[in-house]
Amino acid sequence: MNGDILFINLTDGLSWVENRRELVDKCIGGSGLAINLLNELCPDGVDPFAPENPIILASGSFIGLYPACSKTIAMFKSPLTGNLGESHAGGKLGAAIRLAGYEAVVIIGASSKLVWIDIRDNGGVKVNGASSLKKMGGLNTIMALSESSSCGLQSIVAIGPAGENFVYYANVLVDGYNFFGRTGLGAVMGAKNLKAVRITGGGEISVKNLDAYKRVFEKIYEEVVKSGKMRKYHDLGTPQNVLTLNQIKALPTMNFKLGYFDYAEQISGEYFADNLLTRKNTCPLCPIGCKHVVILRSFFADEHEVESIEVGYDYEPIYALGSNLGVGNPMDVLKLRAVCDRYGLDAMMTGTMLAWATEAYEKGLIGLDETMVEPKWGNAEKYIEMIKHIMTMPNEFYLSMAQGKPYKNLGEEFLVAIGGNGLAGYHTGLAFIIGTAIGARHSHLSNAGYSLDQKLLGSTINPVNAVEALLKEETWRCVLECCGVCLFARDVYDKHMVLEALNTIGFNYDGESLEKIGRVAYGLKYKFKFKEGFKFQNLKIPKRIFETATANGIISPEDVKKALTVAEAKIKEIVKEATAQ
Numbered sequence: 001m002n003g004d005i006l007f008i009n010l011t012d013g014l015s016w017v018e019n020r021r022e023l024v025d026k027c028i029g030g031s032g033l034a035i036n037l038l039n040e041l042c043p044d045g046v047d048p049f050a051p052e053n054p055i056i057l058a059s060g061s062f063i064g065l066y067p068a069c070s071k072t073i074a075m076f077k078s079p080l081t082g083n084l085g086e087s088h089a090g091g092k093l094g095a096a097i098r099l100a101g102y103e104a105v106v107i108i109g110a111s112s113k114l115v116w117i118d119i120r121d122n123g124g125v126k127v128n129g130a131s132s133l134k135k136m137g138g139l140n141t142i143m144a145l146s147e148s149s150s151c152g153l154q155s156i157v158a159i160g161p162a163g164e165n166f167v168y169y170a171n172v173l174v175d176g177y178n179f180f181g182r183t184g185l186g187a188v189m190g191a192k193n194l195k196a197v198r199i200t201g202g203g204e205i206s207v208k209n210l211d212a213y214k215r216v217f218e219k220i221y222e223e224v225v226k227s228g229k230m231r232k233y234h235d236l237g238t239p240q241n242v243l244t245l246n247q248i249k250a251l252p253t254m255n256f257k258l259g260y261f262d263y264a265e266q267i268s269g270e271y272f273a274d275n276l277l278t279r280k281n282t283c284p285l286c287p288i289g290c291k292h293v294v295i296l297r298s299f300f301a302d303e304h305e306v307e308s309i310e311v312g313y314d315y316e317p318i319y320a321l322g323s324n325l326g327v328g329n330p331m332d333v334l335k336l337r338a339v340c341d342r343y344g345l346d347a348m349m350t351g352t353m354l355a356w357a358t359e360a361y362e363k364g365l366i367g368l369d370e371t372m373v374e375p376k377w378g379n380a381e382k383y384i385e386m387i388k389h390i391m392t393m394p395n396e397f398y399l400s401m402a403q404g405k406p407y408k409n410l411g412e413e414f415l416v417a418i419g420g421n422g423l424a425g426y427h428t429g430l431a432f433i434i435g436t437a438i439g440a441r442h443s444h445l446s447n448a449g450y451s452l453d454q455k456l457l458g459s460t461i462n463p464v465n466a467v468e469a470l471l472k473e474e475t476w477r478c479v480l481e482c483c484g485v486c487l488f489a490r491d492v493y494d495k496h497m498v499l500e501a502l503n504t505i506g507f508n509y510d511g512e513s514l515e516k517i518g519r520v521a522y523g524l525k526y527k528f529k530f531k532e533g534f535k536f537q538n539l540k541i542p543k544r545i546f547e548t549a550t551a552n553g554i555i556s557p558e559d560v561k562k563a564l565t566v567a568e569a570k571i572k573e574i575v576k577e578a579t580a581q
Contacts, residue, residue, distance in 0.1 A: 001029065001061055001506065005037070006102045008117060008125060010192055011051060011109030015125040017102075024103055026581075028507065030060030031481030032521040033104055034075040034086075039528055041106065048079035048184070049166065049191035051110035057197075058104040060484020063094035064205045066217060066501055067224045068489035070094055070283035072174075073481060078183040080168045080349070080404050081420040083532035084525055086441040087171075087185050089157075090283045091178035094484055096155035099201025111193040114164075116145065119199045121152060130195040135161045137342040138173030139309075145198050152202025153284070160344020162391045163190035167402040169349035169422075173341070177281045177291045177312050181346045182421060182443060208506040216501050220492060225287055229491045233290040234280075238315035239269030241425075242323075248457065250428045250450075250551035253323045254377055255355035256416050256544050259427050259551065263328025267318050271330060278310070283486070290314075290488060296334050311338045319425025320351025325358070326377030339384050343391045350390065352415070352422030353401050354383050360411040370397035370407060413543035418442050419534075426450035429552030430559055431466045433545055437560070438470060438567045440525035445487055447474035453552055460552070463563035471522075471570060478521040479514055523578025526571050536568040 003021025008014075020033075027033050034056045041054045055076050062069035072094040078085030097105060100121040107117070114130040133141050141158035155175055163170035163186030170186030171179045180186070189195075207213040224230055232240055242264055245251040249259035265271060272292065280289035296311045311334050321327060321336040340347045358375040360366045368374065372394070373385045389398045400407040404422070406415045416423050418433070419442035426432050428450045435449020436442055444450055447470040452461070476495075477487065483502070485493045493501075495511055502509060509517075526534075546557050 001025070001103060002101065004102050006105045006119065006125070008105070008107050008127075009109040010107065010111040010115065010127065010194060013127045020103075025507075027517060027521065028061050028479075028482035028502070029103055030058050030071070030484050031073045031478055032517060033482070034058035034073045035521055035524040035528065037104065037106060038075045039524055041108070042077055042528070044531060045533075046077060048077045048082075048085070048188060051192065052108070053077045053188060053191075055107040055185070055188060055192070056104060057093070057097065059094035059097040059102075060482060061505060061507070062501060063484035064098045064284065065207065065213070065505065066285065067221050068230070068286045068288060068486045068492065069484045070286060071481065071484050071486050072097065074172075074180045074185050076185060076188050077532065078420075079166070079187050080184040081442065083529040083534045084440060085183040085185060085188065086525070087180040087182050088445075088481070089172070089174045089178045089180045090486060091175035092153055092155035092284055093157060093174050093199065095284045096153045096199040096201040098205050099153050099203045100199055101201070101203050105197075105199070107192065107194065107197075110191065114193050114195050116196040116198065117194065119197065121201045121203045133195050135164065137161070138344050139176055139341070141196050142173065142176055145196055147200070152200045154198065154200045156196060156198045158196035159186040159189050159194075160342065162344040163187055164195075165391060165393065165402075166190050167345060167391060168404050169346040170344050171346045173344065177293070178283070179346075181348070183441060186344050207504055209504050213504040216504050220497065220501070221287070223492045223497075224489060227492070230288050230488060233488050234288045236269035236273050237290050237292045239272055239292070239313060239318055241315045242268040242318060243270065245426065245428075248428075248454070248551040249549070250426060251323050252319060252416075252423070252425050252427045254326045255324060255359045255414060256423075256427060256548050257359075259548060261323040261328070264323065266328050267322045267330050267333055269315075272313055276330065276334075281312070286486070288488070294334060296331075296338055298335070309338060311341065313337065316424060317347035317351075320348045320422070321383075324351050324355050324425065325383060327380050327383075328378065329380070332380035336380055336383060336387070339387050343387065345387065345391065348424065349404060349422040350387060352417055353390065353404065354386060356406060356411060356415045357386065357401065359414055360407070363411065365410040366397065366407060370395065412540075416542050416544055418541060419539060424450070426453075427548065427550045428453035429550045430461055430463065430555050430563075431456075431470065433541065433555060433560060434463065434466050434563045434567070435470045437539060437541065437564060438467070438571065439474060440522060440529065447471075447477065453550070457551060463559045464566050467563050467567045467570065471567070471574075475515065475518040475522045475574075477518070479518040482517060482521060519574055520578040520581050523574040523576075526575045527579060530575065536564050539564065
């Protein structure tokens with residue numbers, strides 16, 4: 001870990017390197033490095049679309065070295081949540097950053113015209129005009145910028161038209177199959193007039209003890225491939241969740257009005273794998289191949305003019321664009337996913353907004369004057385039209401949709417989002433809701449409350465005990481994020497394995513100091529959130545959550561309130577500890 005951070009100012013096109021080895025040694029890298037830099041560089045109260053809002057792309061210390069470690073961490077101020085913007089993406093990006101000689105890339109300022117950045121490991125950084133890429137989808141942009149003859153590992157990230165139009169939940173495509181999906185990084189890039197970043201790394205990543213590194217690598221590889229801990233992700237992938245959750249009546253359906261979908265089998269992982277799967281894709285140094293891909297054909301003109309595109313599928317988009325919209329045709333789910341990908345929209349938040357709009361239309365709160373098309377459960381063609389309108393924002397209604405807000409505050413009780421972020425597809429019980437609420441990025445991946453619910457299926461969980469368990473899980477996950485570990489491999493990378501792997505690359509920690517790094521990272525995330533106005537008393541839990549039975553019964557508002565009161569006190573103490581470091 002050399003400690004070099006690359007800074008690029010889009011306002012004047014200048015770039016420079018700062019060495020922050022002391023900071024990397026203190027926080028390992030990844031999530032810890034990113035949140036330290038965000039707290040340092042982001043002005044208090046900055047508009048998320050202002051040039052001063054930094055974009056930080058941080059690589060973890062295990063990336064490029066160990067199996068199933070590829071998660072680059074992006075941090076920024078989010079237009080969607082109004083505070084912490086955090087998103088994780090697999091692909092080649094983290095390894096390319098490290099092979100180019102950096103621990104992180106920080107982008108500040110804003111260009112007066114649309115540009116893309118070219119970063120190479122010889123220290124060269126060039127800001128290029130991107131007028132020819134305007135309104136182009138992320139995949140086509142990546143294809144246009146790819147260099148087949150490049151010397152080194154190349155990674156390209158790009159936004160679509162939604163990012164250029166500042167849709168609050170615009171995403172960023174990474175290498176064609178991965179995404180910075182949540183909290184609106186695409187919109188922040190759009191505000192900077194930044195269409196894409198290409199990074200080519202041809203250097204080396206050193207280790208402290210080569211023999212020990214080889215032994216630990218083989219040990220981890222054996223666990224990943226032969227232990228069965230990651231078999232689910234290789235075989236069916238996360239879409240295996242569809243039938244599992246449907247069976248326990250925890251599959252959100254038609255805007256969380258139900259927990260069971262009659263057509264779940266048609267959009268299940270089993271159906272996709274048996275009938276539509278074309279191939280699997282993977283990240284560098286990962287033998288799992290969790291990215292399941294199909295080829296979708298569409299006719300765009302007479303005389304059988306056909307477009308064939310590859311579409312990745314996983315559980316969250318299947319839920320968000322499938323069961324939660326009443327769409328039970330697998331090809332329709334793929335079409336909706338493909339449209340979101342083409343425009344550069346987070347599929348989960350898009351599904352959340354479409355589900356809210358459909359119910360608001362049903363209840364007569366909005367009409368055709370607002371929607372322009374008739375939203376109807378299961379009608380993918382109508383939803384495709386609405387997605388186009390979200391991207392172009394032709395009226396005030398779609399402007400509100402693009403900002404992730406209920407139009408004129410109508411029906412906010414059934415806009416199923418917490419902290420501004422649309423809920424993931426797990427109506428499992430109390431722990432999932434608490435976990436989403438207290439998660440620093442309001443994500444199911446923050447602490448996996450849904451997993452806790454499923455382990456205690458049929459039992460009643462004490463809200464205070466839930467908070468304790470979820471905080472412990474999230475602070476540990478912050479350690480894994482510092483290392484760049486894919487959370488699919490969390491059962492492989494236990495504390496002992498992480499300590500052993502860190503030792504081979506020059507970090508000397510014991511279990512207590514390692515856990516402290518996670519608590520500090522989590523505390524610094526909340527320090528940023530509080531600084532930017534986040535308050536637990538203002539955190540709204542949509543009424544719908546308390547109306548529909550979960551896999552563990554009806555959730556009590558009193559239990560959620562009690563949990564958040566306890567969590568707030570504990571989190572403030574963690575922030576105090578982190579700030580004192």
